[in-house]
Amino acid sequence: MLFHSPLFLTAFLPxxxxxxxxxxxxxxxxxxxxxxxxxxxxxxxxxxxxxxASALVHHLLGLLxxxxxxxxxxWALGVGxxxxxxxxxxxxYSAWLFGETPDLALALRSxxxxxxxxxxxxxxxxxxxxxxxxxxxxxxxxxxxFKFALYLSLFPQLIAGPIVRYADVATQxxxxxxxxxxxxxxxxxFATGLGKKVLLAGSIAPVADQAFNLPPGELxxxxxxxxxxxxxxxxxxxxxxxxDMAIGIGRMLGFEFLENFLHPYSSRSVTEFWRRWHVxxxxxxxxxxxxxxGGNRHGRVRTGCHLVAVFLLCGLWHGAAWTxxxxxxWHGALLVMERVGLGRLLARLPxxxxxxxxxxxxxxxxxxxxxxxxxxxxxxFGALFxxxxxxxxxxxxxxxxxxxxxxxxxGALASVPWVPWARRTLAEINTSARRxxxxxxxxxxxxxxxxxxxxxxxxxSTPFIYFRF
Amino acid sequence: xxxxxKTEGTNRDRILVMACLLLLxxxxxxxxxxxxxxRGEELRRRERRPVQGxxxxxxxxxxxxxxxxxxxxxLGLRTPLLQLRSLFHWGLLGQAPGTEMVRGKGxxxxxxxxxxxxxxxxxAPMSDAxxxxxxxxxxxxxxxxEAGGSKYIVCLLPGKPSIYPERIPERFARVGPSRRDQLxxxxxxxxxxxxxxxPSMLAGKAHDSQEExxxxxHPTGTHWSGRGERVAEAWLRAELDIEPVRAxxxxxxxxxxxxxTWITRLYLDGLAxxxxxxxxxxxxxxxxxxxxxxxxSRQWKNGERRFHMNNDSYGRGIRDLLGxxxxxxxVWEHSLDSGRMRTSQAEVVVDWFVERMLDxxxxxxxxxxxxxxxxxxxxxxxxxxxxxxxxxxxxxxxxGEQVVHQDxxxxxxxxxxxxxxxxxxxxxxxxxxxxxxxxxxxxxGFGGVEVGVASSPxxxxxxxxxxxxxxxxxRRVLYVPxxxxxxxxxxxxxxxxxCGPGTYVLHRVRLRKIESLLGLGLRAR
Numbered sequence: 005m006l007f008h009s010p011l012f013l014t015a016f017l018p019x020x021x022x023x024x025x026x027x028x029x030x031x032x033x034x035x036x037x038x039x040x041x042x043x044x045x046x047x048x049x050x051x052x053x054x055x056x057a058s059a060l061v062h063h064l065l066g067l068l069x070x071x072x073x074x075x076x077x078x079w080a081l082g083v084g085x086x087x088x089x090x091x092x093x094x095x096x097y098s099a100w101l102f103g104e105t106p107d108l109a110l111a112l113r114s115x116x117x118x119x120x121x122x123x124x125x126x127x128x129x130x131x132x133x134x135x136x137x138x139x140x141x142x143x144x145x146x147x148x149x150f151k152f153a154l155y156l157s158l159f160p161q162l163i164a165g166p167i168v169r170y171a172d173v174a175t176q177x178x179x180x181x182x183x184x185x186x187x188x189x190x191x192x193x194f195a196t197g198l199g200k201k202v203l204l205a206g207s208i209a210p211v212a213d214q215a216f217n218l219p220p221g222e223l224x225x226x227x228x229x230x231x232x233x234x235x236x237x238x239x240x241x242x243x244x245x246x247x248d249m250a251i252g253i254g255r256m257l258g259f260e261f262l263e264n265f266l267h268p269y270s271s272r273s274v275t276e277f278w279r280r281w282h283v284x285x286x287x288x289x290x291x292x293x294x295x296x297x298g299g300n301r302h303g304r305v306r307t308g309c310h311l312v313a314v315f316l317l318c319g320l321w322h323g324a325a326w327t328x329x330x331x332x333x334w335h336g337a338l339l340v341m342e343r344v345g346l347g348r349l350l351a352r353l354p355x356x357x358x359x360x361x362x363x364x365x366x367x368x369x370x371x372x373x374x375x376x377x378x379x380x381x382x383x384x385f386g387a388l389f390x391x392x393x394x395x396x397x398x399x400x401x402x403x404x405x406x407x408x409x410x411x412x413x414x415g416a417l418a419s420v421p422w423v424p425w426a427r428r429t430l431a432e433i434n435t436s437a438r439r440x441x442x443x444x445x446x447x448x449x450x451x452x453x454x455x456x457x458x459x460x461x462x463x464x465s466t467p468f469i470y471f472r473f
Numbered sequence: 474x475x476x477x478x479k480t481e482g483t484n485r486d487r488i489l490v491m492a493c494l495l496l497l498x499x500x501x502x503x504x505x506x507x508x509x510x511x512r513g514e515e516l517r518r519r520e521r522r523p524v525q526g527x528x529x530x531x532x533x534x535x536x537x538x539x540x541x542x543x544x545x546x547x548l549g550l551r552t553p554l555l556q557l558r559s560l561f562h563w564g565l566l567g568q569a570p571g572t573e574m575v576r577g578k579g580x581x582x583x584x585x586x587x588x589x590x591x592x593x594x595x596x597a598p599m600s601d602a603x604x605x606x607x608x609x610x611x612x613x614x615x616x617x618x619e620a621g622g623s624k625y626i627v628c629l630l631p632g633k634p635s636i637y638p639e640r641i642p643e644r645f646a647r648v649g650p651s652r653r654d655q656l657x658x659x660x661x662x663x664x665x666x667x668x669x670x671x672p673s674m675l676a677g678k679a680h681d682s683q684e685e686x687x688x689x690x691h692p693t694g695t696h697w698s699g700r701g702e703r704v705a706e707a708w709l710r711a712e713l714d715i716e717p718v719r720a721x722x723x724x725x726x727x728x729x730x731x732x733x734t735w736i737t738r739l740y741l742d743g744l745a746x747x748x749x750x751x752x753x754x755x756x757x758x759x760x761x762x763x764x765x766x767x768x769x770s771r772q773w774k775n776g777e778r779r780f781h782m783n784n785d786s787y788g789r790g791i792r793d794l795l796g797x798x799x800x801x802x803x804v805w806e807h808s809l810d811s812g813r814m815r816t817s818q819a820e821v822v823v824d825w826f827v828e829r830m831l832d833x834x835x836x837x838x839x840x841x842x843x844x845x846x847x848x849x850x851x852x853x854x855x856x857x858x859x860x861x862x863x864x865x866x867x868x869x870x871x872x873g874e875q876v877v878h879q880d881x882x883x884x885x886x887x888x889x890x891x892x893x894x895x896x897x898x899x900x901x902x903x904x905x906x907x908x909x910x911x912x913x914x915x916x917x918g919f920g921g922v923e924v925g926v927a928s929s930p931x932x933x934x935x936x937x938x939x940x941x942x943x944x945x946x947x948r949r950v951l952y953v954p955x956x957x958x959x960x961x962x963x964x965x966x967x968x969x970x971x972c973g974p975g976t977y978v979l980h981r982v983r984l985r986k987i988e989s990l991l992g993l994g995l996r997a998r
Contacts, residue, residue, distance in 0.1 A: 047537065397594070397596035407562075458555060
């Protein structure tokens with residue numbers, strides 16, 4: 005079930021929200037757990053058993069890990085790590101590593117599907133972070149298996165993040181308040197995300213698909229850049245839109261998830277970009293891999309190695325393919341370069357140049373990320389740098405419809421932090437005028453919600469990009 | 474609920490929450506009373522309700538996508554919501570509300586299914602190999618028709634973009650020959666008699682009237698208008714040297730004209746220009762010939778000329794005017810009906826296809842495969858519209874001993890008269906996928922084989938049977954792909970042997986599962 009599907013919007017969401025409200029403090033968690041398991045089973049069928057088994061295993065291991073200072077605690081953590089890595093290898097990397105999917109994975113996937121279960125990377129990382137945090141003493145282990153299962157399977161963020169840490173929601177699971185203002189904010193945030201996904205990303209996605217699906221010999225310079233621009237915006241609008249929706253639904257239900265995107269394209273360096281892009285993943289890698297490896301405490305060379313290794317794994321987290329490895333290494337290398345001197349050089353340049361550098365570096369990185377193979381990525385890079393088709397019939401004019409132009413324009417606008425600026429400006433004007441503007445904003449969001457629902461009914465929207473990770 | 478929700482918040486918050494909940498919940502609640510037939514078709518047929526096959530847990534996942542579609546197609550307030558969407562696309566963005574439609578100049582609509590417009594403008598020409606396959610296929614059909622004593626012509630009909638290129642948006646500027654141009658040139662070079670209707674259609678544009686919204690095609694539809702059909706009819710009569718039927722044409726309202734538009738399907742009523750006036754033939758022309766053919770009639774009028782042609786939706790009205798002895802076959806079946814050709818001895822076989830067919834058809838879908846082609850491909854495991862199922866190579870299910878037929882005079886022998894002989898194969902396994910039927914037999918003469926599914930006791934379940942063209946005579950092994958037909962327990966395969974009167978000697982009948990190859994989405998129709 006997708007967040008923008010009519011079934012979710014008009015049946016699942018209002019029903020779950022209303023039920024959670026009327027269920028009372030104790031019943032609320034049960035409603036959410038049942039809804040979350042149904043949500044997952046709806047899309048993944050029998051694989052919900054894997055999610056439930058993972059929850060059970062991690063709950064039990066969490067109790068053992070909680071006996072800090074004992075050998076059992078260390079062993080339990082080791083078992084948990086092995087379990088999670090094994091789960092990922094089994095479903096996600098075995099075919100890539102060993103050339104074929106193991107019989108166990110095929111048997112578990114009795115529905116005949118071959119890809120990894122949706123969201124396996126997300127809920128596995130959540131479970132792993134829970135065990136490590138318990139081991140470190142950051143949080144106490146959750147005694148109730150059902151509450152832990154709710155944490156792991158909470159449907160707003162189950163299949164595409166943000167990767168929520170147990171420490172951030174532990175108190176909310178035990179007891180939370182649903183406030184009208186926060187519910188209203190939740191609807192506002194949800195409508196914003198839905199509009200970003202359905203109306204903006206949906207309008208430019210066909211151009212990106214067309215550019216990346218053309219045979220190598222037919223892609224020209226203009227379309228290659230247009231396709232790359234469209235994909236760069238699409239993946240941001242798509243993924244940040246999903247995060248907005250997850251945060252919005254969370255607020256409707258009384259949860260407060262941390263922000264996952266902080267206008268990353270407005271960064272001025274790749275280092276800053278990774279503080280703003282998919283924050284829950286980058287901070288996960290920072291806290292559970294980079295710092296334990298030694299971080300920047302062992303000199304420049306070791307720091308550089310750590311960075312590249314972490315980003316290589318970050319690339320692999322997105323998928324089992326050499327293209328993702330290249331994407332990860334690319335970002336790791338850029339971060340190393342900024343650390344060893346490029347960063348200081350950039351800081352002396354005008355801000356526009358810094359933004360340009362960031363956009364160029366990140367967008368070029370999306371090429372291997374989007375391509376199906378290294379060969380295709382090579383051809384695409386060739387087209388970007390003028391070695392593509394010189395008389396391609398696929399011209400810019402062919403694709404630059406008003407809808408695409410508007411999608412690019414509004415998508416770019418959605419990528420810059422103008423909302424805080426608007427809030428500050430509104431705060432300075434008189435009360436009645438501010439109210440009028442706020443009403444206009446609410447009406448606009450209501451219209452966006454209606455249009456997005458209608459677009460979903462029209463059947464032209466696409467799945468979320470991050471579902472496949 | 475009120476005690477659980479802290480009511481700190483402004484009226485604005487309260488109104489917003491209520492409005493959003495209403496917007497989201499009301500369509501779902503009101504969907505219970507929606508009448509599906511209110512609106513008719515959209516760009517696709519609406520999904521059925523998934524009611525069967527939920528037994529196994531693994532099957533649930535298969536059904537959920539279906540259930541979601543069915544739910545969406547029955548959602549309350551669907552019409553106003555889709556009208557809002559159309560207003561947004563058409564009014565604000567200036568485009569058609571659908572990825573398979575393109576808004577042309579002057580409010581025209583062009584169907585872009587299979588990326589037809591890019592194919593038309595020459596941006597995605599056919600490869601030499603594909604072109605060669607097409608030519609080879611038409612040559613087979615030509616030889617087949619001529620072997621049966623018929624003249625053969627190919628009419629690759631011009632579609633809307635070829636007739637009205639000036640109405641297409643500038644971004645679809647032509648960069649090369651269309652697929653139709655490519656294939657016509659190649660067919661001419663190969664000696665296949667191909668005819669061109671386009672000059673006549675372009676000449677017919679001289680009588681267009683913008684004020685009366687009268688054109689050679691439906692501006693908001695896909696097909697030729699009645700006036701376009703009239704031009705095509707006159708052209709075809711000249712090609713076939715047929716006396717014209719003096720049936721007058723009038724322009725009036727009619728259901729067919731309303732049907733050939735995308736306006737209602739796209740919820741553009743009131744937004745895009747549209748006329749429901751259409752040219753119609755008067756149903757009783759002055760020569761007294763009753764119009765309309767019986768598609769599968771085997772009763773031919775003696776003394777009148779006989780034609781075979783496809784039942785393409787382009788020029789549907791023409792065939793009624795050609796005469797009583799026109800045998801029509803579905804444009805999607807493609808196969809030349811050998812049995813019919815033998816018994817009717819058509820004077821001319823007309824392959825009548827609109828150019829749009831070249832977008833989503835591949836030659837192997839055309840199903841004009843000789844037994845030798847199929848046998849060779851089968852032995853080599855090549856693609857010939859199907860491939861061997863990877864998990865069960867070489868596993869055949871022998872059905873020969875289960876053959877029953879009332880005319881079976883002795884085991885393995887079938888005596889047939891003028892009518893085709895029928896084999897009923899019973900005791901079949903349940904099959905959820907395509908399969909291939911092997912028939913090892915001696916046939917009395919030239920003809921073909923049709924295979925359909927008969928459900929017991931309900932009679933023939935589907936008329937879209939699989940066919941195999943056969944040049945028989947002597948013992949042959951025929952391979953008949955049975956595609957898109959699911960066999961359930963109790964079903965029977967009905968094999969129609971149409972190779973002339975005489976004795977069939979049946980040596981072997983075997984069934985084997987195969988994996989069909991999708992040809993650019995054609996089967997998805």
